[in-house]
Amino acid sequence: MADDKPQNAAQEPASAPPLKTAPLRGDISRRGMFSVLGASWAAFAAASAAGGGAMLRFLMPNVLYEPPQEFKAGPPSEFAVGAVDERFKAAYGVWIVREPGGFYALSTVCTHLGCTPNWLQADEKFKCPCHGSGFVRSGVNVEGPAPRPLERYKITLAEDGQIQIDKNTKFQEEKGQWSLDGAYLPYA
Numbered sequence: 001m002a003d004d005k006p007q008n009a010a011q012e013p014a015s016a017p018p019l020k021t022a023p024l025r026g027d028i029s030r031r032g033m034f035s036v037l038g039a040s041w042a043a044f045a046a047a048s049a050a051g052g053g054a055m056l057r058f059l060m061p062n063v064l065y066e067p068p069q070e071f072k073a074g075p076p077s078e079f080a081v082g083a084v085d086e087r088f089k090a091a092y093g094v095w096i097v098r099e100p101g102g103f104y105a106l107s108t109v110c111t112h113l114g115c116t117p118n119w120l121q122a123d124e125k126f127k128c129p130c131h132g133s134g135f136v137r138s139g140v141n142v143e144g145p146a147p148r149p150l151e152r153y154k155i156t157l158a159e160d161g162q163i164q165i166d167k168n169t170k171f172q173e174e175k176g177q178w179s180l181d182g183a184y185l186p187y188a
């Protein structure tokens with residue numbers, strides 16, 4: 001019996017599995033290009049941000065604003081006789097001392113290396129926490145490495161009756177300046 005099937009039908013291949021195709025070279029290049037571009041933009045953005053910060057710092061530099069060199073401290077009646085007034089220490093770096101006969105204004109800068117001493121009422125002295133220098137109420141150094149007394153600032157009575165301090169004018173005891181006008185404000 002003759003086989004009716006056409007010869008070529010028997011030779012038809014079964015359905016072939018899909019071929020695994022390797023990614024096209026163009027796809028890889030595109031993806032790589034996009035990631036390179038992304039990284040470049042990120043670097044550019046970071047550099048711009050850093051540059052912008054530097055520019056801002058240039059336009060608005062860090063400036064230390066010092067407190068005013070002159071200020072009014074209020075009327076003499078607000079100061080207790082015999083007391084070291086510490087109200088102006090933090091803001092202006094000044095102690096105002098009232099004695100029975102008048103006032104003087106002491107610098108709060110230690111004459112050793114510039115630390116800020118503390119007024120110790122019980123010991124009746126200014127004591128520097130850095131290296132132990134001590135100053136009596138007048139400002140004269142009595143212990144530790146400080147080579148000279150605390151400086152005094154100009155102190156006067158303003159027209160409105162308030163005590164006025166001028167830190168632009170300093171008086172140094174070792175130069176004989178504590179006896180000059182302005183180093184002491186007589187006030188009964």
Ligand code: FES
Pocket residue numbers: 110111112113114115128129130131132133144145146
């Ligand atoms: S800074 Fe005051 S004792 Fe040294």
